[in-house]
Amino acid sequence: MKKTNLVILSGVAVLGMLASCGGGGGNSGKSGEQELWICVYDGGYGNKWIEDVSKKFTEATGIPVHCDVDTSILDRIESALKNGGDYDIYMSHGINWQSYAASGWLANLDDLYTSKVEGFEGTFADRLSDEARSISKITGKGDTEEHYYKVCYTQGAGGLIYNMDMFEENGWEVPKTYDELKTLCQTILDAEVEVEGSRETVVPFAWSGKDRQYYWDYPVFEWWYQLAGKEKVETVTKYLGPTGKYADGYEMYNPDSYYKEFIQAYDMWWDLIANNSNNSIKSSYAATLGSAQSAFVNGKAAMIPYAQWGKYELSQIADDETLAFDIAMMPTPKATATAPDCNYMVGYGDSMIVPAKSSQIENAKKFLNFMATAEACRTFVEDSNGAFLAFDYSNVDLSELEAKDTFTKSVHEKLSSECFGLSSTNPITYRTVNCVMPWPNNVYYYQEACSKPSENSGATVGAEVYKIAKQNWPTWLSNSNLSD
């Protein structure tokens, strides 16, 4: 009897272990059920917005929605798309959707783009900008022409967030140009404004070199765009050589020609921050994000480089999760007095996708369509404290929100300027992850430049960037199976 039990138990244990090795298969289990499962990357927008939008969607359609906010989507998304996972919609940054579409793992969303959106005259496609539409199409597996396989998730604004109350109390004007910004920094330092409850005086910037040095990209990219112009930036981000071929695409990083203005923009930053350590809180370049946030929230710095999720994240560490002062995102001070106002679309490469293996593709499309409605767009802005979905907000009434929230208003205004993204359709950019991008090999210099300013000026960094690109280009090209 004991042996029989042992055998049965062993069998159950073995089967259990084998079963645990199986794939997710959550979808197959609930096929036929009218329930939508959504997975959203936990990226600074909180989870309230997706819960509220889901609730409203359920009220409107009767389709129940289960949503998870998660930071580990990207670790398992490929496997989930390939083998069938638990979710019907994924929303995140960094989704390698071009590759997934080419592998046949994503649902074709063409009919979503031609569907009507409640409360609007046009179609879903009309609710997106030309650029958002163009970067959502690709020739997928078995396709003979391009089709829509994703929807842009957010449209962002990045740049300098400032303490409005502090500016007002001290009579500091929001700078309109780079030169005015440099003057303002000196004014702030000269003012020696005491920090409440501390012997320290206010400095211009708090920032985190350890965790978020790339936040400096936001003003730097805009200066680059202003100096180089739209056409040149678009040429560079195609990463094709001067002859229009892949083979010498590394020339786009040449600091004497194509990348000249990028390095100029970096040099502007270098002169402002790296070469003027007094403009930042001591050791900002080694500080964690928490330290930088805390310094800004506690009034030790007047400005902090951030993006549209800034208010949400900064509020999280404040007492009662409420900032003691008003904040706003200033239009990035222009590189030159005559340059146009512009906005680098932070997070424009973020995506919302529907797995081809989802059993709820049509309902998933309905949900994405619902997200384009004015109600959902407004809910997102309100719940995320000033972030915007990638849809057109010109017909969405935000007046009530903007009347009580200076940050939302400032982000909205920034989004109304000339917007640009740096997403590339060049296959090298998504077949070799983190290689071909504004900073090749994903190597940033902001932190090191502050540690050793003289060794990281524009000239040095420009030469280094070009060298990295030139040396590695043949490998990147081969790994992408591209010849000339």
Added chain:
Amino acid sequence: MTTYVEPIIAKEETPKKKKGKKVSHWKTNLFVFLMLLYPVAQFLIMWFGVNINSIFLTFKTYESGELVWVFQSTALQGKGFFETLFYNYSTLINSIINSETTQSMFKASLVYFIISCLITLPISMLFSYFVFKKILANGFFKVIFFLPSILPLFILTMVYSLSLGPNGLVGGFLGWFGVDATEWLSNIFIGDNAKWAVWIFCIWAGIGYDVILLTAGMSRIPRDILESCKMDGVSPVKEFFKIIIPLTWPTITTLFIFGMMSVFNVTFQPFFLVSGQYDTMTIGLHIYQASTGSGLQEPATLGLFCSIIGAPIIVATRWGMNKCFKDVGF
């Protein structure tokens, strides 16, 4: 009484035993089958399957959205047979020859041989001996050594980087003595210092693991051997080199081999501490990061290339080390 009972029991038990044997034989086979099913399946799927798939990947390339055999690639048409077959390998070798980034990655990885085998292991051997000899406060040292081994790597790297950060524990401690080390601490994870920071972390975190295995190995040494050494007046140094090391040689060999493998295995330490920047990118971290893209043939080729180079060296080292102290035993 006894002589009467025994034959009856024997008579009654004989047929029962026969029946029982048949049943238990069947049950035993089933039991053995079920017990073997999982490890065999595990081996076939997780080892054989994965490795075969990785080897196949090195002969594939990315085209029209999917990985195809190199001979099916239109981009490679017109090239010679071997040039096409070993396309991924030639790409890798060209990269090793021409790219400073790739060369730096190999150099950064090879350093871990020195760190693991020539620094961490000898230090661990010494500390293990101290713990084994029950020197003063050995319990405290045990905790100090073992703690890094039981904490998840992410937590450990976080503790390490926060402690050494400009406002961390070390800065605060030095501040008590009036030393302002903020600037020095600010630069610990930046530039050329970053490598040192990662290496020191690896030594600190690696000692605990080695000490656990070495103390376990030392604890198996018979006490009478050590007592006779004591009676003969053998010094601790002599005891360590002439008795302890030879008798724990199999453990030392295992740890040395593990140390050699760290050249390919160190992955997340530089990632969590410095994001793989400042020339700290290792082979393991590169394979991990490249695997998140669609061009899987590149990390697969690099992995196989390293295995082809590394496996014979490791096997030869093991063979050589096993030759040492062959006649020593207890």
